Amino acid sequence: xxxxxxxxxxxxxxxxxxxxxxxxxxxxxxxxxxxxxxxxxxxxxxxxxxxxxxxxxxxxxxxxxxxxxxxxxxxxxxxxxxxxxxxxxxxxxxxxxxxxxxxxxxxxxxxxxxxxxxxxxxxxxxxxxxxxxxxxxxxxxxxxxxxxxxxxxxxxxxxxxxxxxxxxxxxxxxxxxxxxxxxxxxxxxxxxxxxxxxxxxxxxxxxxxxxxxxxxxxxxxxxxxxxxxxxxxxxxxxxxxxxxxxxxxxxxxxxxxxxxx
Amino acid sequence: xxxxxxxxxxxxxxxxxxxxxxxxxxxxxxxxxxxxxxxxxxxxxxxxxxxxxxxxxxxxxxxxxxxxxxxxxxxxxxxxxxxxxxxxxxxxxxxxxxxxxxxxxxxxxxxxxxxxxxxxxxxxxxxxxxxxxxxxxxxxxxxxxxxxxxxxxxxxxxxxxxxxxxxxxxxxxxxxxxxxxxxxxxxxxxxxxxxxxxxxxxxxxxxxxxxxxxxxxxxxxxxxxxxxxxxxxxxxxxxxxxxxxxxxxxxxxxxxxxxxxxxxxxxxxxxxxxxxxxxxxxxxxxx
Numbered sequence: 001x002x003x004x005x006x007x008x009x010x011x012x013x014x015x016x017x018x019x020x021x022x023x024x025x026x027x028x029x030x031x032x033x034x035x036x037x038x039x040x041x042x043x044x045x046x047x048x049x050x051x052x053x054x055x056x057x058x059x060x061x062x063x064x065x066x067x068x069x070x071x072x073x074x075x076x077x078x079x080x081x082x083x084x085x086x087x088x089x090x091x092x093x094x095x096x097x098x099x100x101x102x103x104x105x106x107x108x109x110x111x112x113x114x115x116x117x118x119x120x121x122x123x124x125x126x127x128x129x130x131x132x133x134x135x136x137x138x139x140x141x142x143x144x145x146x147x148x149x150x151x152x153x154x155x156x157x158x159x160x161x162x163x164x165x166x167x168x169x170x171x172x173x174x175x176x177x178x179x180x181x182x183x184x185x186x187x188x189x190x191x192x193x194x195x196x197x198x199x200x201x202x203x204x205x206x207x208x209x210x211x212x213x214x215x216x217x218x219x220x221x222x223x224x225x226x227x228x229x230x231x232x233x234x235x236x237x238x239x240x241x242x243x244x245x246x247x248x249x250x251x252x253x254x255x256x257x258x259x260x261x
Numbered sequence: 262x263x264x265x266x267x268x269x270x271x272x273x274x275x276x277x278x279x280x281x282x283x284x285x286x287x288x289x290x291x292x293x294x295x296x297x298x299x300x301x302x303x304x305x306x307x308x309x310x311x312x313x314x315x316x317x318x319x320x321x322x323x324x325x326x327x328x329x330x331x332x333x334x335x336x337x338x339x340x341x342x343x344x345x346x347x348x349x350x351x352x353x354x355x356x357x358x359x360x361x362x363x364x365x366x367x368x369x370x371x372x373x374x375x376x377x378x379x380x381x382x383x384x385x386x387x388x389x390x391x392x393x394x395x396x397x398x399x400x401x402x403x404x405x406x407x408x409x410x411x412x413x414x415x416x417x418x419x420x421x422x423x424x425x426x427x428x429x430x431x432x433x434x435x436x437x438x439x440x441x442x443x444x445x446x447x448x449x450x451x452x453x454x455x456x457x458x459x460x461x462x463x464x465x466x467x468x469x470x471x472x473x474x475x476x477x478x479x480x481x482x483x484x485x486x487x488x489x490x491x492x493x494x495x496x497x498x499x500x501x502x503x504x505x506x507x508x509x510x511x512x513x514x515x516x517x518x519x520x521x522x523x524x525x526x527x528x529x530x531x532x533x534x535x536x537x538x539x540x541x542x543x544x545x546x547x548x
Contacts, residue, residue: 152369155439158337158361158448159386169382173373250373250422 040220045227048220060228062205063194066122067232070129071190075183078134082141086175087167092146103135107193111200120201125194132193133186140182144175177251180244187236191229284351286359286446286478287313287336292345293503294331304503305331308345311497311506315445318472318479320489320496322535324543328504329482333448336480337361350445360387362439362447362477366454368431370423376434377419380406383442390442409437412474413467429460433467440471449481453488462520465491469517486532486539487523490514498535500542508538 022042028034029041036044049056085091085099107128114124148170156166198207206225213221245252294306306328313319321329334340335347338361350359362383370379384390384402394402407419413433423431432452439447453461469492472479483489489496490512498508512531514522522528 149367149369151365151367152371154334154337154339155363155365155369156386157339158363159383159442161386165386169385170371173371176373248373250424 037217037219040223044220045223048224049227052221052224056209056224056228059204059206059209059225060232062122062202063125063191063198063207063229064232066125066194066198066205067129067187067190070126070194071133071187073126074130074133074186074190075137077130078137078182078186079141079179081134082138082175082179083145083167083172085138086142086145087163087171089146092142099135099138107132108196111197114197115201120203122202124201125197125205128197129190129193133190136182136185136189137179140178141175144178145171148174177244177248180240180248183240184237184244187240188233191233195229284348285312286315286317286350287311287480288346288348288351289332289335290346290348292335292342292347294328294335294340295343306335307500307503307505309505313478313480315478316476318481318492318494320481320483320493321499322483322486322489322496322539323499323504324501324539325484326502327499327542328502329499330450331504333363333450333480333482336446337363337448359446360442360444362442362444364432364435364439364447364449364452366451368423368428368435370431370434370438372423374422375419376410376415376421376423376426377403377406379423379434380410380419380437380441382438387442406437406441409441410434412471413437427460429456429464432456432464436464436468436471440475440477443475444477447477447479449479449483451483452481454484461485461488466520468492473517486535487528489535490528490531491518491520491523496535498538498542507542510535 026041026043029036029039040048081095085095110131111124111128114127118124118127145167148166152170153166156170161169194205195207195210198205199211202208206228210222210225213219213225289309289311291308291310292306293304293308296303296305309328309332311332321332323329331340335342336349338349370376371382374382381398381402384398384405385394390397390402407416410416410419410433413436415430415433415437418426418430418434423434426434432455435452439449453464456464465488471477472492479492481489481492493512496510496512497506498510499505500507510531514528
């Protein structure tokens with residue numbers, strides 16, 4: 001019981017801030033008489049969400065689906081690339097400039113190319129989500145593996161550990177905190193990717209729904225789309241933070257547990 | 262102090278054909294090391310001869326940058342000599358079956374493993390332990406690690422994580438990790454350098470204790486002349502870069518040595534002589 005209270009107390013400021021933003025928003029809209037075509041009030045947006053949920057659900061599902069599939073492939077490819085680049089200096093120095101080059105392309109710009117190749121619909125959204133989240137994963141995993149302390153590597157080498165032994169026992173566990181940090185970035189980026197692709201070329205998904213709603217000046221519905229995206233993003237972020245804390249607790253050490261001689 | 266290592270029988274060693282003449286464990290014959298080529302080349306080690314007998318405890322001292330650590334890297338096989346011959350256990354380096362343990366100043370413990378798991382890491386990597394890893398990691402190997410931890414004064418700390426330990430305790434754990442696979446040769450690169458005076462002296466005593474029970478051949482690189490004098494059987498003084506061995510002196514104080522030894526006239530005279538040698542080397546290098 002005290003635990004729950006302590007958690008509540010710790011979370012109280014951030015919760016208060018979030019609620020405060022919505023309250024200020026609501027009050028400001030009412031006080032200044034802002035039209036709901038410019039900026040709808042949070043209460044209007046929530047009402048729209050409630051009323052239109054049956055129609056919004058298929059779009060939500062589509063966006064979640066493309067994002068997660070793209071993210072899954074992104075993680076798979078990102079980890080593979082990151083491990084291979086991180087475990088060899090030659091590969092690191094060879095591939096890194098290319099990766100930086102690719103990453104500096106605005107991913108939005110490749111959506112038309114994907115549409116050209118695969119047509120409008122699910123595939124470009126998945127691909128965009130994938131390509132946008134590969135880079136942070138590659139860089140983080142590679143960094144985690146490549147920055148093993150040289151002394152530790154010497155110790156392992158004098159034990160006649162193979163490259164694979166070092167990777168498995170030292171490199172990969174060491175890269176885990178970096179990997180999870182990148183996952184939290186990547187999952188939010190994946191949403192950006194899929195929504196952008198849906199906006200450009202799709203007939204389903206939140207991005208597409210928001211495009212149609214804005215062309216008919218249904219601004220509360222546009223904002224409802226934003227709320228859904230924010231909700232999904234936060235939900236997935238929380239899931240990955242939870243897994244992160246479970247898997248890499250050692251990296252978030254608590255000093256109060258320390259013992260001294 | 263009893264030897265907990267004796268609880269367990271020695272691991273079977275790979276059979277080495279008996280050499281005709283007993284040779285020292287380590288032999289450096291006119292070994293030189295040079296980094297880079299041509300104009301910009303740096304000679305790290307001049308032609309050096311060094312022989313270390315099995316079971317000996319040798320300390321390398323000298324001014325910084327003189328190639329002490331280079332010798333350690335040569336012996337461990339991390340570095341190839343540019344010239345000369347290097348034999349470990351009578352064989353050219355690289356082909357040998359010699360088991361080596363290594364400890365640096367930085368304890369480099371793996372933060373995601375407990376102290377016990379850290380100590381057991383070499384058993385997971387080094388043959389012949391490796392092939393029994395799955396079967397013995399929760400039995401024999403675990404007890405072996407616990408016994409070693411108890412010997413260095415870390416009984417009951419096996420389940421702690423490295424970040425829960427003090428610097429001295431981490432370095433004790435590091436020593437255990439370097440010794441768990443019963444190496445033929447223990448290489449220490451200023452292992453006590455980052456510790457405070459009192460912790461360092463405690464660890465010297467622990468190290469002497471470990472050496473007395475295990476009789477592992479030890480090569481210790483250090484800046485600390487008192488440390489060298491207290492721990493080693495032989496002290497090799499090295500010149501400034503490019504390093505070579507200037508003086509090889511035996512330290513024959515009776516063992517076990519106590520901390521009081523450090524304040525006896527004989528010990529003070531020894532460290533003073535070594536100090537003058539090194540200072541002489543330093544001034545010669547700057548002139």
